[in-house]
Structures are given as C-alpha cells and as structure tokens.
Amino acid sequence: MSSFNAPATGAQASGVRAEGLGKRFGELWALRDVDLDVPRGTVLGLLGHNGAGKTTAIRILTTLALPSAGRASVAGLDVVADAALVRERIGLAGQYATVDGLLSARTNLEMVGRLYHLPRAVARERASELLERLGLTEVAGGLVKTFSGGMRRRLDLAASLVGEPPVLFLDEPTTGLDPQGRNDLWALLRELVDGGTTLVLTTQYLEEADRLADAIVVLDRGRIVASGAPAELKARVGGDRIAVTLASAERLASAEEAMQSFADGPSLVEAEELRVTVPVRAGSRLVEIVRALDAAGVDAIDVHRREATLDDVFLTVTGAREQAAPEPAEALAR
Numbered sequence: 001m002s003s004f005n006a007p008a009t010g011a012q013a014s015g016v017r018a019e020g021l022g023k024r025f026g027e028l029w030a031l032r033d034v035d036l037d038v039p040r041g042t043v044l045g046l047l048g049h050n051g052a053g054k055t056t057a058i059r060i061l062t063t064l065a066l067p068s069a070g071r072a073s074v075a076g077l078d079v080v081a082d083a084a085l086v087r088e089r090i091g092l093a094g095q096y097a098t099v100d101g102l103l104s105a106r107t108n109l110e111m112v113g114r115l116y117h118l119p120r121a122v123a124r125e126r127a128s129e130l131l132e133r134l135g136l137t138e139v140a141g142g143l144v145k146t147f148s149g150g151m152r153r154r155l156d157l158a159a160s161l162v163g164e165p166p167v168l169f170l171d172e173p174t175t176g177l178d179p180q181g182r183n184d185l186w187a188l189l190r191e192l193v194d195g196g197t198t199l200v201l202t203t204q205y206l207e208e209a210d211r212l213a214d215a216i217v218v219l220d221r222g223r224i225v226a227s228g229a230p231a232e233l234k235a236r237v238g239g240d241r242i243a244v245t246l247a248s249a250e251r252l253a254s255a256e257e258a259m260q261s262f263a264d265g266p267s268l269v270e271a272e273e274l275r276v277t278v279p280v281r282a283g284s285r286l287v288e289i290v291r292a293l294d295a296a297g298v299d300a301i302d303v304h305r306r307e308a309t310l311d312d313v314f315l316t317v318t319g320a321r322e323q324a325a326p327e328p329a330e331a332l333a334r
Contacts, residue, residue: 015040015198020070023056030056031222043199045213053222054202058171062092075167091160091168097152101145116163130158149176170201206310226317234308237316243277245302258296
C-alpha cells in the first residue's frame with residue numbers, strides 16, 4: 001500500500017483504506033492493528049459491542065482524531081497530511097444530531113450547502129430535494145428545536161448528503177427512526193452506492209448490515225475479529241440453528257442439555273426471552289429434537305429451525321457479553 005498520499009484519480013481511487021490503524025489513550029488501546037480496504041461504490045459495515053472501537057475508527061477516518069499508529073486514506077487522500085481536502089470529500093452523520101435547533105430545517109440544509117461552496121440556487125434546490133426524500137417537506141419551515149428525535153435524525157442525515165460526497169460515514173444512522181423511515185433511508189443509501197458513493201456505517205441493527213453491506217468488519221476490544229461478505233461470515237459459523245422457546249425459565253438448562261447430542265457448536269441461552277438456540281449438525285431432524293425435548297420433560301411452546309444470521313456471527317466471534325466498557329471519553333467527544 002504505497003499510494004496513501006496520492007490524490008484521488010477518478011474511478012481508480014479506493015474509497016477508504018487503512019493499514020495498521022491504532023488509537024491509544026494512555027495505556028489503553030481503543031483501536032489496534034486495523035486494516036481496511038473499501039472499494040469505491042461499496043458499503044462497509046462496522047459491527048461491535050459498545051466500546052469495541054467503531055466510533056474511534058470513524059473519528060480517525062473523518063479527521064476528527066489523529067491515529068496513534070498506522071495510516072489511512074479516504075478518497076485517495078491521507079487523513080492526516082490532507083485532512084482539509086478529506087473534509088471536502090466526505091459526509092458524516094454521527095451518533096447524535098448536530099443540526100442547529102434555532103434554525104429551520106430548510107435553513108440548516110441551505111447553510112450546509114453554502115459551507116460546501118455550492119451556489120445559492122443549487123443549495124436551495126439540493127435542500128428541497130433532500131427534505132422531500134426524507135419526508136421533511138411539511139416541516140421544512142419549522143424550528144428544529146421543536147422536532148422529535150427521529151425528525152432531527154433524518155435532518156442530520158440530510159445534512160450529510162447535501163454536498164453529494166463521494167465518501168459517506170454514518171455512525172448508527174437509523175437510531176431513532178421508525179421502521180418506515182429506516183426502509184426509506186436504506187433505499188436512499190442503496191441508490192447513492194449504486195451511483196458510486198462509498199459508504200462506511202456502524203450499526204447495532206444487524207439486519208441493516210446484512211441488507212446494506214457488501215463487506216463487514218467485526219471489532220472486539222479494538223481489534224478486528226472477523227471480516228468478509230455477510231454470506232461468507234454466516235457460512236463460517238455453521239449451518240442451521242434450532243431455537244426452542246419455553247414456558248418458563250426453570251427448564252432452560254434441561255432444554256440445553258437435551259439438545260447437546262445434536263449440537264455442532266456452543267449453544268446460546270437467552271433467559272429473558274426464555275429461549276435456547278443451538279447450532280445443529282447437518283442431517284439433524286427436527287422431529288428427533290422434539291422427541292429429545294419431550295423425553296427430558298421440557299415444555300417447549302415453540303421449536304423452529306432457521307439459517308445462521310449475522311446475530312449468530314456476532315455472538316460467535318465476540319461472545320455474548322452483557323456489558324462492554326465504553327470507549328474512552330476522548331474518543332466519544334463531539
């Protein structure tokens with residue numbers, strides 16, 4: 001990777017690249033030895049527990065934090081040496097909306113357009129287009145401070161798109177959106193990517209990553225623990241799962257034990273959901289598993305077979321931890 005400091009050259013330039021990227025706060029490494037290669041016009045999904053290093057990575061790639069180790073380029077420009085030029089070529093929507101509550105939605109977007117040096121008429125046209133696309137036309141003249149959280153989120157996303165950036169970073173983009181708003185945003189993002197935009201997003205919604213991402217990187221304690229296309233990652237963790245939901249928590253252990261003879265990996269016990277999920281060997285018959293549960297005296301109210309999902313990938317490679325340490329305050333500061 002010798003071209004990190006070279007300017008972008010049309011379609012030849014990678015969207016996002018990183019080599020040995022790391023960030024340290026005192027003795028704590030929030031991010032370490034991260035390599036990324038996101039081709040132009042593709043989507044990278046960054047997954048991980050809270051505190052895994054996702055936001056730290058986004059902050060470095062968007063020039064908001066300096067790396068302690070390694071190097072990175074965005075749109076063919078070095079994020080340290082060419083930081084000002086990088087900012088001209090990216091859009092960013094962080095975890096929290098940053099639009100001005102004392103301005104109207106339309107004024108916010110037109111102001112962002114002017115900051116991108118768009119002519120006034122172009123900024124107005126772009127604002128109108130995005131307000132309509134994100135369902136905000138009817139409230140375009142209202143002060144943002146009166147908006148709901150979901151409406152602010154949509155406006156913040158619109159602001160990140162005003163300059164039609166070739167590289168877009170979205171940190172938890174659909175948090176606070178209702179299902180329809182989420183679907184609308186997914187459709188818009190897919191159109192952008194089909195048009196050549198490079199997208200890097202972090203998300204807690206694994207369905208979102210599965211639907212949008214061409215490639216996924218899973219971070220755990222600041223390091224990459226898995227990477228690949230969604231289908232590839234799901235294939236790595238095995239085939240079908242059997243999920244058993246019980247009437248009460250008292251028999252969860254018995255259900256887990258009854259299915260061990262069919263298991264092809266560690267089981268997942270979700271006490272609050274009264275559910276045990278087990279990856280099963282190829283050829284395992286559902287009727288035999290039901291008989292084993294019945295023989296063990298397990299009162300199952302639902303037993304079903306399903307394919308592996310990104311949830312299974314995530315839990316397999318990171319472990320089902322209830323809590324993870326937050327990223328250092330310096331990494332999260334806005």
